[in-house]
Amino acid sequence: GQNIDQPTEMTATEGAIVQINCTYQTSGFNGLFWYQQHAGEAPTFLSYNVLDGLEEKGRFSSFLSRSKGYSYLLLKELQMKDSASYLCAVNDYKLSFGAGTTVTVRA
């Protein structure tokens, strides 16, 4: 079975940094995705980690430790438009998603 856990909600101030953790226990693993989803919209791709370590893409970074079944998404220099749900998804040719973390950015 698939078990993917992430916090339900996080709140941060504009300009700050937020780290969203994701732990997983899955029967298969080909990599881990992070998606951003605004209310009523499609999930959009943020990052993909296959190997252990940190991947940096502008204000967003994602980290993976396969031995610990752990990943995090780091959002720096938060902007109001970053208020959204962030989905962690394990890739085993099909995606298994966590329930999502709703991030609220306050002025």
Next chain:
Amino acid sequence: GAGVSQSPRYKVAKRGQDVALRCDPISGHVSLFWYQQALGQGPEFLTYFQNEAQLDKSGLPSDRFFAERPEGSVSTLKIQRTQQEDSAVYLCASSSEEGGTNYGYTFGSGTRLTVV
């Protein structure tokens, strides 16, 4: 097309009614997935097509759910005798690669189904 297109955007069905949801993937994309997303939850896998072949339908919740992709492009998800628990957003995603991909899947905006 430029993205994955789904129609209708919203659908209200009376309990017991049959519905058909359409997905137009990116042209040439081999892989097509359907997911169901309940309110406040992450998407749940329903079924997977590689071209016209339905290779995995393990996520379909009951035999009331049926999906097809007869010519390897447009796909239709059909739900017969809808129930209230079928109310959710149905997402379609496509990929240019067979099976797992390093480049992510492109998702459509979904069809929000409400069964009353």
